[in-house]
Amino acid sequence: MAEIRELGSSEKAFLEAFLPQEVNSDLPFVTLTYAQSLDSKISLGPGLRTTLSGPETKAMTHFLRLKHDAILVGVATAMADNPGLNCRYPGATAESQPRPVVVDSEPKWQYNSSKVLELTKEGKGKGPWIITMRQGKDQSTPEDLKKHGGEIIPLEPTTGIPTAPTSGHIPWDTILKSLKKRGINSVMIEGGANVITNILGMPELVDSVIITIAPTWLGTGGVTVSPASKTEDGKPTSAANLTDTKYHQFGADVVLCGRLETVQMQARS
């Protein structure tokens, strides 16, 4: 596996304002981060693992992972990409590893054969937490997961801010509050499309947005990330806006940072 380089001082300075800070809240500090093409796609097709970012931005991702207590992905990403969800930044220790969190309503993720558990067994990552829907049956954590520090966390699908557009899912504020209660002060949400699309529509839950833009178009068959359209007083408005924006070039990629704002741009009448 390719070694991860250390970021330079200008790269660290660029990211500084968007790194986790202490928040006096029942929610953790939330960073939404992902890599997209010029046509706002994050993969070539549903379930297709697609490398978009170059080695320079990979180093940034591992630097960011070092600064967060947890990394969260949706189950489709865990299944399609089989990601390691650990930190390989120089100097990262077993202790400083982020907690991998997979949101999996059923749950259906085969953690036993996952790279996450393989790395945990090698002491290169923490045991995964699997957030699932409470179902009125035995949902205790199996011994093979428990002994590696992993946990099944069943949560109610019915309280808090409703999660659009998928019904019957766990509200995102419930997920984030439960992480905070377990000592997670900062979480990096990394994908996939379903998760990003929903989170982009909830600016009140997100503190930082860090998007890698790769200089490529994936084409019309690719998986797009975009929040659901909105209207105000019957007129179309923008669905989400970034504010406090800053950008920096990492190799051939551009990294755009900002914060989600709640005010929309209205169409001219």
Ligand SMILES: NC(=O)c1ccc[n+]([C@@H]2O[C@H](COP(=O)([O-])OP(=O)(O)OC[C@H]3O[C@@H](n4cnc5c(N)ncnc54)[C@H](OP(=O)(O)O)[C@@H]3O)[C@@H](O)[C@H]2O)c1
């Ligand atoms: N370029 C990038 O930065 C990047 C990063 C990550 C992933 N990806 C790509 O993204 C694609 C996968 O995206 P995806 O949209 O198919 O799936 P996804 O977002 O990874 O996972 C979606 C699934 O997670 C579960 N889930 C999400 N929110 C939930 C909630 N609030 N409560 C309960 N369960 C919840 C649901 O599972 P159920 O349907 O079982 O309920 C949902 O269908 C892959 O191609 C991957 O390569 C790209």
